Amino acid sequence: MTQLLHAREVERVERRVLGALRCVDATTGAPLEQSLRVEAPAGARIQRNRSGLLVIHEWLPLAHHARAFASPPDDVPVGSLALMLTVSDPLGHYLPRLVRVDLPRDANPANADQPGSVFRPLNVPMYPSATGRVGANWACVSVSVFELGSGDALGGVLLRVVAAGAVRALGLSDWRGEALVPVAGIPVTTWSTEPGDVVVTQIQAELQAVVDPASVVRTPQAVLQLGRAPAALPLVDPAAIEAARAGLPQASVLVNLAAGRPLHVSLGVDLP
Structure with missing residues (x-):
């Protein structure tokens, strides 16, 4: 009889996300590691993950999408709804800006390399303030x-x-x-x-x-x-x-x- 020593039970949680944002420096294109403030309308939930992406977990008009994991509902055409977000830098190195995210994103794995795919984060350039940091040879x-x-x-x-x-x-x-x-x-x-x-x-x-x-x-x-x-x-x-x-x-x-x-x-x- 095989005994499992030091075994532990792992809970698996699966959920559908609606999309993600990657904030980048507008000059270099490098992802920003600092914490940014995101303001969203009521009914939207956005969280930063360990990779620094701002993940859109929920939005009220697409609440039924979050509950359908195996396949997304087809009652709302891809990109037909616009979620408007405000992204700002608490440190003031970058200027605040609006971001439009067209939802739902395309969940077809065959289109994973397309800009509108849910598997590809939306790059959001952040523009420096008048006192922003600059490179030596810029x-x-x-x-x-x-x-x-x-x-x-x-x-x-x-x-x-x-x-x-x-x-x-x-x-x-x-x-x-x-x-x-x-x-x-x-x-x-x-x-x-x-x-x-x-x-x-x-x-x-x-x-x-x-x-x-x-x-x-x-x-x-x-x-x-x-x-x-x-x-x-x-x-x-x-x-x-x-x-x-x-x-x-x-x-x-x-x-x-x-x-x-x-x-x-x-x-x-x-x-x-």
């Missing part, structure tokens, strides 16, 4: 965004750095209209595309400001000088602004970027 663009005419500082503006037709960096402005847009990967020297110099130490890029009038926060200069933050801080979904960019007010300016060199730009935007 080109750091500090931007002051204001409204032409009134001079009001504009918070919640999406900043884009575009070079050679590709987006090199993104950033957001805070309530003071200040933004830090670090650009990593700028070579110390590179081949020149213009006649004359063989190599150059900087590249030309276009700095773009995109404003959603429905969500932008305007702070008059008189209030700005008092240094008191407004009750409602800017809170935008950068992905939504990017998707609607073609129809939104914009302003742009050409800049020269060099590794390890800071640059400050004031950019005015004409708003309706």
Whole structure:
């Protein structure tokens, strides 16, 4: 007769999750290990797991999904419901932002490599605050965004750095209209595309400001000088602004970027 020595009973718990978020540094793409605050509507339960993912365990409109483990119900089409979350950094290194999660996610294992799969976490870029940490060889663009005419500082503006037709960096402005847009990967020297110099130490890029009038926060200069933050801080979904960019007010300016060199730009935007 076989005896089991030092055996212990293991309880197995199985449940269905609705999805997960992976918060990453917008400049490097590295996952953030620090604790972030997530605010969700009533009826949603989100917890951080040991891998640092923010796991969506429950949401009231999909309560019946959590109870169906073997196969997900098919009464709600994939991605037909939008769960809006607020992610913020208690330490203030990153700006708060909105995140839209389209649910339910695709639970078909055959589609596990697709962006909308429940088996793939949704990457959420977190954008640095104006006092955020930067790398030694990054080109750091500090931007002051204001409204032409009134001079009001504009918070919640999406900043884009575009070079050679590709987006090199993104950033957001805070309530003071200040933004830090670090650009990593700028070579110390590179081949020149213009006649004359063989190599150059900087590249030309276009700095773009995109404003959603429905969500932008305007702070008059008189209030700005008092240094008191407004009750409602800017809170935008950068992905939504990017998707609607073609129809939104914009302003742009050409800049020269060099590794390890800071640059400050004031950019005015004409708003309706």
